[in-house]
Amino acid sequence: MVLNRTGLNFTNTNPIIISTLKEFYFPGTRGSLGEKHAHMFSSSIEEGPGSNELEIPLPMLAIVATTLHSALDDWASGERKPTDFNAERYEDVYNAHVTTLKTIQKKKLKYHRLMSNLYNAASSKASIRSTNMARNAIALLNLDAMEE
Incomplete structure (x- = not known):
């Protein structure tokens, strides 16, 4: 979540949330919690586009946000x-995080996109650090100045 002048914007979720999800549930080792409980990941979209896109379960995101709150404390x-x-x-x-997420959940497609994007980012094999490093390196490239 990022705070901007118009309020909370969930389009660009803070990397610490993804890193924490990855660390606790998808560390890339056999027998991880994410692997052991794969049946817990489903889509909140029942049919049509998005129905096969997995999501982070609401309680999982709420507990991660709560642990981050504790770390800040x-x-x-x-x-x-x-x-x-x-x-x-x-x-x-x-409970406050659960209430916030349930409010977002009322906007089904937006909720689905948030939770699915979090699932994809957290469960991917690429680390947040390597992905950010690649983005930063690409941003510095001047492709127009390169020879063809």
Whole structure:
């Protein structure tokens, strides 16, 4: 999610969300949680285009957002002071993320695109770092100045 002048914009999801999904669920090793629970990934679109595009389940994204919230809390003072990550401390944060995602879910196609894009980015074999490095390198190229 990125914040802009018009509010939250989910078209460009923060890479930390994708990196966290990848780290916990799709690390590229056999027996990963994503592989073990592949049956949990489906589409919220029942038929037509998009119906075969897998999505990150809502609770999975909500818990990832909650863990990131916890990590930010650890640094709230400017120095890292680890907090306990437990239901008592973070249940309200988790529920707030669920509520936000359920609100987005009412716009079926937009919700599907968000969750499917997250699934594709997190489950891909390419790392976020290598993908960003390639994009940055390509942005620096002056293809018009190259000989044919």
